[in-house]
Amino acid sequence: MKVNGLSFSYGEKVIFKDFYLDAPNGKVTCIMGSSGGGKTTLLNCISGQLDFEGQILYGQNGQNDIKQKSISYVFQQPRLIPSMTVEKNIEYVLPSSMPKEQRRTRVKEFIEKMQLSDCAGSYPRYISGGQASRASLARALVFESDILLMDEPFKGLDIKLKRQILETLTPLIKGKTVVFVTHDIEEALLMADSVYVLDRVDGAGVKIVGKEDVSQPREDRDIYSDQLNTTRQNIYRLLTDVKK
């Protein structure tokens, strides 16, 4: 996936001005940076929620417009429909053409994977923030898409649960083009194939201040290994420079 010359402003406030970014197909690209730095706006442009100038292309030769692709999105807020149970919220995104039995099996599978069995029949207002985040994640994963966008998907989860969900997620996202936003370096090291650090300069828009690649296979990553410790320090340095 290629972001080519993206320009977007909120009124007078320039967010992107001729911005370029490569998110290789089938790889996990992580976006980090300071708050208000345009990370969510970038995901919203990719998902087609915002009208922008420039191109976001997808495909082997990067020739297809992103709008033709199916996208699933784990939003920063879970965005669950209050009148539907967790189970129905997950089922909501499945195509109407899918047979009922198949829908049920698929939803059940992801409810179990995301450890939501206890609250599958509950309405969103009766579940915890962590359960809502997992429901949003399950909804994004149950939907068969070319691209998966995630905006701080593990917010509100305790470390143990986050580790379990990340382990569950690893095989599910294999071969998928994933762009995810996080503030957590550990999440980035566990998930990403490449990490971009962004910063926004008033008037000039968002710029890439650095990029780190993580080459170890996701399944065998030890985030405390020397190699990943170096990557962690590099990302940390880039992020703290951004904050200055």
Next chain:
Amino acid sequence: MTGKENRKKLYLLLNLTIPIATLVVALAVYAIVSKAVGIELLVPSIPNIIKKFFLLFAQSSFYKAVAGTVGRAALSYFLSFAFAIILAVATKMCPYLRRALSPIILLVRIMPTMSIILIALIWFNSFQSTILVAFCVIFPMLYTSFCDAIESVDKDLIEMSKTYKIDRKRMIFKMYLPQALPVAFTGIKSSIGLNLKLVIAAEVLAQTADSIGVYMQLSKIILDTSTLLAWTAVAIILGGIFELIVIVIEKKAVKGR
């Protein structure tokens, strides 16, 4: 039994007994006033009103009057509802329509109901006047309420549905309606009883044949206060039934709250 269950039982008991107690007190106050005044023509006794109330059921004209009023109330409400929903949806698609309609809505809303009734009586026959009067008051209420209901739908959920390319039919039935209905029902509940009151008021002035209003007017002319109050009780019961129907529909339609 746990403390939580006990509290729930007490809560339900209080919910039921407090309104009944209020009603009993109000009836007791009325009975005392009736006794103190001692003139059946002015403040008839409760037993006499109850007697007249049941006597109404023995007359075939009673059923015709109730059917006529209910029919007119239903027709006027249906028209107000249909126009309000069509225009609210049109307003969502073309926001300038709300601006265009706002002077008319404001004018009809602040115009005294009695003026509407009198003007309608000059221009139309009694049947049309009754419908028009109720329409002129109820339509703006429902239109505003439906516009607010559509606006109340969470924009984030609309964006989420668009991202997942959810088809329009599913979006309407699974996302828009369940979110908009609670707001819409607030307007429906407050207007359904008022609609009946307006129809009866218009029937009184328009002398509409086979109507509760005309029998109320007749009772007033012949100074049969107990029958007038018996008809009032009929109107209250009908209004209560309408509101109950709306509450039942709301309970079935609105989930997860």
